[in-house]
Amino acid sequence: MRLSLKNLLLICLALILSSCAATKKTDELNEWYFENQRQSVWQSSRLQSSFDKSHANYLTIKKLTKITELNPPHDLTQTFDEMSQIKKNYSTRLKLYRTKAKAVRQIWRSTDKITEGEENWNTTDEFLTYSNQELVELDTLYDQYFLVEAKFNRILNSKEFSAYSRKLPQTTKAVTNVLAEHEKQQEIENYTKRFNENVIAAMTRKLETTKYRFNDLLKLADKDSLIKHEQNTFDHPKHLRRVRFELTSDTQRQLDILLSQHINTHIVTAALQYAKQIQSPRQVSKELPLIDKKSKFKALYPYVSADNRNAVNQAFQTQRSKLFNQAIILPSQTILSQIEQQGNQPTEQLKKRIQHHLAFTTQYKDLLDQTEIQQHLHQTQQQRVTLLNQIKEQRLRMIRNASSFKELNLFYQEVVTADDANTTPAMALKAAQKRTYQKVTEFKPVFSSANLDVNSFNSANLALKTELTGLYLGDFSNSRLTPNTTLNSMLFSNYLKAYSNLCPQYLPQNKVPITKAVCDTERVTKNGWGQVVSRNCVKWVDIPTGMYADPTLYQASIEQSRQAGLKLIGSALLSSDVTAKFSAFRDEQTLHSDMQKLIKNNQCSSAGLQRFEDNLYRFTTKQPPLTLNRGTKLSDLALFYQADLDYQNIHTQQLANALVKENARTWLMNRYSDGSLQVIDTTNNPEDNSLKEILAGYHYGTAFGGGYKGKVRITFADKMPECLYFADNANSCRPASKIITNQYERGRYNK
Secondary structure: OOOOHHHHHHHHHHHHHHHOOOEEEHHHHHHHHHHHHHHHHHHHHHHHHHHHHHHHHHHHHHHHOOHHHOOOOOHHHHHHHHHHHHHHHHHHHHHHHHHHHHHHHHHHOOOOEEEOOOOOHHHHHHHHHHHHHHHHHHHHHHHHHHHHHHHHHHHHOOHHHHHHHHHOOOOHHHHHHHHHHHHHHHHHHHHHHHHHHHHHHHHHHHHHHOOOOHHHHHHHHOHHHHHHHHHHHOOOOHHHOOOOOOOOHHHHHHHHHHHHHHHHHHHHHHHHHHHHHOOOHHHHHHHOOOOOOOOOOHHHHHHOOHHHHHHHHHHHHHHHHHHHHHHHHHHHHHHHHHHHHOOOOHHHHHHHHHHHHHHHHHHOHHHOOOHHHHHHHHHHHHHHHHHHHHHHHHHHHHHHOOOOHHHHHHHHHOOOOHHHOOOHHHHHHHHHHHHHHHHHOOOOOOOOHHHOOHHHOOOOOOOOHHHHHHHHHOOHHHOOOOOOOHHHHHHHHHHHHHHHHHOHHHOOOOOEEEEEEEEEEEEEEEOOOOOEEEEEEEEEEEEEEEEEEOHHHHHHHHHHHHHOOOOOOOOHHHOOOHHHHHHHHHHHHHHHHHHHHHHHHHOOOOHHHHHHHHHHHHHHOOOOOOOOOOOOOHHHHHHHHOOOOOHHHEOHHHHHHHHHHHHHOOOOOEEEOOOOOEEEEEEEOOOOOOEEEEEEEEEEEEOOEEEEEEEEEEEEEOOEEEEEEEHHHOOOOEEOOHHHHHHHHOOOOEO
């Protein structure tokens, strides 16, 4: 049977008092004190150990369930709170009792006995009376705690929490770990509270010292910098250095209230003063945007009322309009009025207005997105369109009767700006221009080089239409071809073969046979089981193909193939790069088809085909080109055949899919899933709004099945697709298909 602290101390106290009614022996009092200490330590330790286990169980249940979110609180929560309160009362009273007992014992240690009437008699007597009462109370709290704990355990072991029983801490170490984690979390929460209090205090101090100027209010609205500063300077223990203390929602709300009260009160007055300081149109476009959720003043938006925002925006807009009108729009209108008052004919007046428009848009290109400038440009465009309508019929006749590309371009361009191209009269002129272009470029074979013109060469239905036309015109630098490359080597080779097959009667008397390389001696390597592991040709021989060529051209073709890294003309598959082999094979198929069509389209004896041949030879041997008498270049033709390549007009997904699909024909093991490509992002060139880069993802399989994801980056140069960079070899450029490129520039992938 447990001897309670109360009973034990009463027995000891009775012995002390009975020894001598008027005398208290200190050795007996000390013995009583130490027995008291031993019993209280045992009792306190047992209660603490029991509470730690219950506390750990409760924390675990809280983590696994939502009992703390209930209202009213769950029975388990209420019972634990009751245990916590009893334990707290017990610990507080026991601590006070020990403090008083320790003080009285100092008296007992200085004497052998205490006699009634002495100085310390009353102090000792009062303490013993207090001790008699307090120990009874502590014993009662102790018993009460375990009664409540029993209730807590019954709830914990009920069916409601049976699913979590295995997750409760079962060992002393597990209990210690749960409590240590809780203690750390409590410490973090305490420091988080302190951090939030520091932020509020810092903001209050900042508001007290901030002036009421507009820029100061704007900086004030950037509360993130203040929060970051407090995070960097907040003093907290070393073991919490890696903890990043964040603001609570309540603190955020308090900050917003403080900022709103301060900023909203002074914003209108500050904005009016700020606007008056701006005196430059270019400065006003940057420094006086509206207060909205996207402008440079977006930080102010949450802290300014709708009425005050309207007042500020109105003040800014008034100053903007004033400066734009005075410095830009009124001077422009004065010039246009002078043009009108000069009494020029509509055509001359329109030309001068176009000159002014081009000069204006160049001078103020950084302000063209401003509302006031756009309104002015719209008004001046309407005036140009009115004049264009007046001369439209005259210009249509001039375009229809144009006899050269120079005239055809001039009659349109001198009265139509790029900004006016989509107006009704301009579109009518453009349509007439295209019809005349088709008539002017309609193939008309000639048989004298003196009569050569742009329509003397037929490039219809050619996959490499731009490249081959560039060779014919002698516009080598813009032909998108490069000497000493595999592509140019195969172009030359296939031309000679096609000419030999289709125009044998036009070959010179000293023609030479076209040969091909065939392996004469092969080295075979076998493994230990007699299986062939490799084959290498160690000796090649040239055999006739039955085709012939001009010896000068053939020799140039052979030299070109050698410089391009091929062992023999047309032998693309002898390249060491496996991917290059398949790419070259694809290109050779294309060029074989193009050369067949080219010769059939142009007739063997035409001067146009002869000029193409001459320039192909000159291009290959790096000699100056032969050009047309009119000096026509690809850029002259591109004005008519090249589509609007503004990035917003391009169906980028279709274009990227076509480029990857075409390139995938050279893949060895992987199989592209046609149509799986999705554009991730695009980048454009701001100077001309052409595409600069496409980033896309796609799916592919292998020869053995399976499905995988890949990424590709497609780059552009001079508005045309240039390279495909696949993620598995991100630094290797795979040239974009020239077939797709030709289709692209002619609008095949426009929306």
